[in-house]
Amino acid sequence: MTYFQVGSLAIPAVWIAVVGALFVASLFNWAVMGKKVEDWYWNGFFYYFVSWKLSYIVFNFNLFLDMPMSVLYFNGGEKGHALALVILSIYLLVALKRFPFLYEESSRLFLLYFISYQVIVGFLEKSSLEMFIHLVLLFGFLLLLQKMKKILISSQMFLLFVFLELLIISLFNSFFSLESLTIIWMGSIVFILGMKADKGA
Incomplete structure (x- = not known):
């Protein structure tokens, strides 16, 4: 794990990526969808x-x-x-x-956040190939959002991008890494929210 020294504190690159992705995902959401996150x-x-x-x-x-x-x-x-x-x-x-719009926003923001996180981690830890592959996935997702101009992402599309994200992670780390398990857990929660949205709940 890579650390960055800030005064007397050694801050892990992962922490920087966690916070950075939070704002990057919000910015991408505003740029593509034209609205702030709730x-x-x-x-x-x-x-x-x-x-x-x-x-x-x-x-x-x-x-x-x-x-x-x-x-x-x-x-x-x-x-x-x-x-x-x-x-x-x-x-x-x-x-x-x-x-109420959490149903519709959660899947989009989930993908924006976790893919952005992987890009930032790859950059900070100087893992060029991993960063590049995640960057391609991120741009692909942004282009899809721009083309669709829909607030709600279908369950099938959501699962596809989650699968691709997990596949990329498994190429460089264990499939059962903490990152993968986190994505699987939170992805399941977001998928449940998406199913409620599909049903008009």
Whole structure:
């Protein structure tokens, strides 16, 4: 894993990519669809981040009691990531009542976010070939959105791009890597939301 030194802090490239993709996906959404993302998008990231950080207390309670300030520097690791994904998933399902367009936006933003994330990670970790392949996939998806000019992506199209994303990842990493499992989990949640949209829920 690549790290970048910022003062006394060593920041993993993955963290930079996570935050960077959040804004890049929002920008692409605005450029192609002509609309800003709704608050559920930012709220979802906030709930994930807070849950992930505070999960350190849950899984390292004794260490936290000894050094309370350690929560600022550490997180719950893979277990915390899994817990944060569950909380994020619950939020998305609950947020449907407040944000009715979440049905239609989630699949598009999911793909924009995760493909952008892979492009940024490839750039930061200097994995040129992996970055280039993901970049081609990203441009292909953007061209498709531009041509369709539809808010809702069909379930079949969504699954196709998720499959392509997982295929690319498996070429360079294990299919059962944390990234792949994250995409499969959140992709399943978004797919459920898309099915509700198809039914006019």
